[in-house]
Amino acid sequence: ATPPDTLVQAWQSDDIISLDPAEVFEFSASEIAGNTYERLISYDIKDVSKISGQVAESWTVSPDGKTYTFKLRPNKKFASGSPITAEDVVYSLQRAVILDKSPAFILGQFGLTKDNVKDKIKQTGPLEVTLEVDKPYAPTLVLYCLGNSVASIVEKKVLVQNEKDGDYGYNWLKTHYAGSGPYIMREWKANEVLVLERNPNYDQKTPLARVIYRHIKETASQRLLLEKGDVDVARNLNPEELAAVAKNPDVKLQSGPKGTVYYLGLNQKNPNLAKPEVRLALKYLVDYSAIADTIMKNKGDVHQNFLPKGFLGAETTNPYKLDVAKAKELLAKAGLKDGFSVTMDTRSTAEITGIAQAMQATFAQAGVKLEILPMDSKQALTKYRARQHDIYIGNWGSDYQDPNSNADTFAANDNNADDAKAKPLAWRNAWDPGALTAKTRAAVMERDGAKRAQMYKELQKSVLDDGPFVVFLQQTEVAAVRKNVDNFVLGPSFSDNDVSQAKKN
Amino acid sequence: MTKPLLEVEDLRVRFHLRTGTVDAVRGVSFQLGRERLGIVGESGSGKSQTGRAILGLTPPPGEVAAKKLSFDGIDLLTASKRTLRTLRGGRISMVMQDPKYSLNPVMTIGEQIIEAYQAHAKVSRAEARDKALAMLEAVKMRDPGRVFALYPHEVSGGMGQRAMIAMMLVTDPDLLIADEPTSALDVTVSMEVLRILDELVAERGMGLIFVSHDLKLVSSFCDRVLVMYAGRVVEELEAKHLREAQHPYTRGLMNCLPTLAADVRPLPTLNRDPAWAL
Amino acid sequence: MSRGGGHVSALRSFLKKIAQFVIVLATTLLGLVAVTFFIGRVVPIDPVIAIVGDRAPAHVYARVRQELGLDLPLIQQFWIYLKKAVSGDFGNSVLTTNPVLTDIVNVFPATLELATLGTIIGTLIGIPLGVLAAVKRGTLIDQCVRVLGLIGYSIPIFWLGLMALLLFYAKLGWVEGPGRLDVTYSYMYTPVTGIVLIDTLMQGQMDAFWNAVSHVTLPACLLGYFSLAYISRMTRSFMLNELAQEYVIAARVKGLSEIRVIWRHALRNAAVPLITVIALSYAHLLEGSVLTETIFAWPGLGQYITNSLQNADMNAVLGGTLVIGAAFVVLNLMSDLLYRLLDPRTRS
Amino acid sequence: MTSAASLPQPAGFRAWLLSPEPASRWQARLGRAYLGWRTFTKNPLAVFGLCIVLLLLLVAVFANFLAPYSPIAGGDLRTARLLPPSAAHWLGTDDQARDIYSRVIYGSRITLWVVLLVSVIATPIGLLVGTVAGYLGGWVDTVLMRLTDIFLAFPRLVLALAFVAALGPGIENAIIAIAITSWPPYARIARAETLMVRNSDFIAAVKLQGASTPRIIFGHVVPLCISSVIVRVTLDMAGIILTAAGLGFLGLGAQPPMPEWGAMVATGRNYLIDQWWVAAMPGLAIFVVSLGFNLLGDGLRDVLDPKAAK
Amino acid sequence: MLDIQNLRVTYGTGRLQVDAVKDVSFQVKKGAAYGLVGESGSGKSTVLRAICGLAPISGGRVLVDGTEVKTPRDQTFYRTVQMVFQDPYASLHPRHTVDRTLAEPLAIHGEKNAEERIAQALREVGLGPSFRFRYPHQLSGGQRQRIAIARALILRPKVLLLDEPTSALDASVQAEVLNLLDELRHKMGLTYILVSHDLAVVAHLCDKLLVMRHGEGVEETTAAALRHGTASNDYTQSLIHASSGYTREVLKPAAA
């Protein structure tokens, strides 16, 4: 049994490599950052388009669309008790850009660099901060990015104290805490446990004193622990386990659609896959609904466009379904009447392998011999980034809540050469989207929301029709929660999984 | 000679093996008083199995049957395990062929003697120790105190055999079975060991069964000799009359040995008559 | 064979033994480092991606690659690693961000706890079972013991582990579930040795101690069963060997009780090779309990190494490998010493 | 030998086999084999083990006839998935709606392949290293044994994982990895045996006839070590199948949809509690086969290794 | 034929050093049989092993046919000198048939017509062709020793080194083997060195013999002298005495 004032969760957290928000990028860590830090901006979890201030009370955008001015809320405090000042905000944002860790590009895409960030982000009053971007981007894009965990507000004083060799306290913050969120990160033992504790200085005191994340790799173990009441929440159950625990009167399921889509990446370096008919044929060879209803039951819905539902301009029509005859016809047209052989790099997780095998079965119906190459995720990724795969089965989670996050990677490719610096998904699949790249770039600048939405719809249509991506699912995150737990919220992105209002009866 | 110490009548030992049944001993009968009885015969003739059967130590697949097997009036065939245990090592002992293998390699010689003694006498450790040292001295060990603390691998074959004798005689048994006690030893050393045995028999008046394949030795050492062939006793005679043996097997064994005394060339060999084994 | 004046030479031979041991340890470890290191470089996983993730821009990628020294020639990388390792710096783990040494100090006690208990259980039950089987050779008891052992050899450990968990934890509730300690007790003691049982006991936290006992029981029994399977089998065969020896017959001739013959004489001799067997099985438990650790959410060395390997966190893999290698060598040495202690023949 | 005389006289072919005076090489060899066979058959457990292994062989050969469904193509995901055992699907179906019975049947081929490949790779390596080290002694011994120790001290899974990672996943590579990690114990055994025979008179005798070192090692030493190594390999088979399963469990063994038993159990793990048959059936197959090899190994030990038999 | 000069064999180094043979010299004429007697551990076997290269020579010289032997021995040496070991149970490869055992030396030396030579070798040691395909465990001790002798003779050597060839055998079998050895020597004109601890056996086969003790040659004497009990040395005397069986009267024990 778990203590009444403590929420114990079983989850797989071996992806955490740092708790410094300037570096946090992976799922688990961003959830922790979401619950322990605050940002200038946040949005409504139920309706992402409703953007509001968190540390910022209000903001204005200059007429040329390049300067953003934020007014901070007074009386906000860090967990240490010190007030949050404009100095902290400026420090936090500059720090993220200067440290230049993996997620830094989210801010960096606005023309912020190590060298200019001190001029671009400035304190203009005790509670006022300005940010200057290089182009008149759509304001929602900028604001969503400021709502990302990389833009979390950290306490300057604490970090300065723990700074070593000008590292902005990075080496310390990786495993420590300097924020103002509802919870304090009290302890992290890699691959064992992570403990959050109530922040006494937060405006709204959390109902729970403590949240404990236990790393339980084995899902069956998670389930046993949950049903026995030794954890309150099991985070990684598979569909069958979910179906089984749902029958337990003490357990309920909680779900939230995520901004993550599952897709096949078809490498255009493979001459067969480079044929448009083949690309299209494969889109007809996936049994979308069967996968969503069985293997991925509860964990995803059929979705065929690259923008997840809930994003600006997201398209929800799903035109493709399993149609072997049509696929055969297309293959014949491509000169592959007898099908062809192709490999698929498959991460050896249960669900990806399951989906891959289901596809293998349907592909075979049209004579496409799919060979599954199981491999570790890091290995698959290494290969993917070297464009050495035939088909890659994977998922893509958007970095921030703006459509550009996905459009930029699915529909734009500035340089399709092997030695290109940027490696968007289009590049990884050696696909030159032609005019779509320019269109994507233009969409970012469109400040009229409706027009912008329309542009994304067009982009989606083009990719859906002709792109080397077979998008088939949008992820839903499901947690099995004991009945006595309330207000455990799974938000649209991983940093939105919110336990701040969770309570136990 | 009063009532015999050991009476054996129609002793049979057989082993049921995968390859068939082996009759190792087939109807051996003899009586033993307080004397030296030699058992000779070629390898595999059942000498050792006879000795072991008396002690009830026939190895597992083997089974023992006899019309009579009694020691000092005690029926060894029906005796309880407990009785057998008290007899074994207490009143009947056995000295085995090779000290290298029959002493426990991880216990000191002293310990092993003490253990044997304490298994039959309720004495303190100190007393047992004194007795053990005395025994070591009795078998002419030169430095009993030192040998007491040695491990079997640290002593020579002769010393080991003497330690073995000390261990087996520490309880003053009435009957000692010596199964080729000297075959692993040098001639000179084996003479010494035999001398010790001889003296002990003479002094304590115990019965001795001396198993050997060496006819010359048995005839010079024992009072009476049993000659075994293929599991049976083919001839029983006084040791001093060995030269006048009747059975062709015994005679053959005697003759085929080269001797210093006579240079026979070629040596006579034994022509086995299948009838002997019947 | 003379015992006088042996002190000086005894000391000298002792020193010689120590020197020999150090050389063995050093060469083994060096071999391990070399093999692991080069394996680490051929594994087709890009360690940089493990750190920077998939989305990082090219310049971040390049910088981290340089920071890791991956742009240097292989030999040079190896040399740098060796130099640092000799001074006790095994680098940092990419995954946990801690120095590898710290990590190992954290995870090794958990494994040690489990493996030690498993070995103790396996030994305490396996040896008597093996002896029993040998003494009752060919009987039903013998067959039962053998089949019990064979089952231990033949069942996938993860299957048995989950089934045991389902039965004893979920259904019967006899023991606690995965993990080393309930959260309630997690903060009732301060980790000193890292072995929860010892720490709680020393700090007098009896509730926590019993909770920890309850948690460790199942995985330890599971490992114990597997080591039992091996130990009982080897005990049986050594005992059969010893029971056929002449000195056992000699012991019987002395009129000793059967129990004494078996335990004092035969087993005492069989114990000598058994030492090596137990040490080997212990070493295997130390390295080979990844699956048990995974199922029982036991944050041990096995999981650490596997996880690191899957992320190309080669510093961590190297560190873990070295620990296991060193444990192996040390166990070898200890069994050697015990061997000497138990077998007087090896002493002179 | 007096014992032979008291034997009941065997007749016919048996007599010919058991003849104490074989007339040809073949008769001698067969006779020996027959004797071994008789020893072996006296152990009912061993015979049982042999039956299992033979069964495995037969099942592997006749998989086509025995399996009612395709091991690879699944049924309808919506209706035929995770069905419990029934008349249509004797052992139920798995998460891809495939018939588990058919998969288990076909999986026997892979298991057999694993067993074969490992023994073919690991046994010679172990034998060679062990006998050469033992026979030559000196620095060769030191170097080889140090190498063996290093491989022995290596965490098996790390080595296997690393090899699989380096060679790419797939059952063959997994097997090679397993083989590479499993030879050191064989080398040790072979060396110990070699040390025992190295100074024996019959080796001295061939030396005296001027035999070269390779001739002695391969012609005289190896045949004596091979039996204990084979026994050990057989006993290890269970462990090897399980290690392959363990690699499968970590996603590094066979490629889906190959019906490799370990991989099947690994998949079934996700359904362990409610759809128990998915993991239990291939698990049972692994268990039975490992048991078979173990029993066989025990029996072989009695036949080939007279030391252990006595 | 054989000339052993000041042979010295040392095993081990440092504390474990054993001088197994110290300064042993003797000569054997062509066609003669020479005996080595002594108690266990006196270095008899070591002398033989040193001659044929199985033990290290750390001093002195070994000459065969007037030329000093090379280390390692060459093929001609093996064709000249062969050895028969003490324990017939240990000197045959347990997995090889008689046929294979006998074929091996022929194969090593690339000899032709192996078939005939094997059959002939078996005949020479008095065994029929029915023994040819037996394994050692199908042979009795005496038969094994015959096979060992056949193996030694199959290359037609001139010198045979016999290390207690009968001590593991029963008395009756011993006689057969001794007769065989005697006969072969005369028939083939072989030179023997025979090691035994049994004076009677040595006296039976050999003309001259060396008594060894603690690695040294104590006394060289003749079989005839032994038969007459005329030994100049106390130790030899005690050996002679002991070999005549057990006597009750106490004898002055030889100083150990």
Ligand SMILES: Nc1ncnc2c1ncn2[C@@H]1O[C@H](COP(=O)(O)OP(=O)(O)OP(=O)(O)O)[C@@H](O)[C@H]1O
């Ligand atoms: N444990 C056993 N199993 C089967 N047969 C056995 C066993 N022990 C002895 N025998 C057989 O019993 C017979 C007699 O053996 P025993 O040991 O008494 O001979 P022995 O006369 O002492 O010979 P040796 O002089 O070689 O010691 C032999 O044929 C032997 O093969």
Ligand SMILES: Nc1ncnc2c1ncn2[C@@H]1O[C@H](COP(=O)(O)OP(=O)(O)OP(=O)(O)O)[C@@H](O)[C@H]1O
């Ligand atoms: N390989 C070896 N290493 C060390 N010492 C040895 C070795 N072989 C023999 N010795 C020692 O050399 C000495 C002489 O041994 P050798 O075998 O020649 O004696 P032996 O006269 O043949 O005795 P036995 O009659 O018992 O065969 C002994 O002390 C023995 O311990």
Ligand SMILES: [Mg+2]
């Ligand atoms: Mg005997």
Ligand SMILES: [Mg+2]
């Ligand atoms: Mg000798």
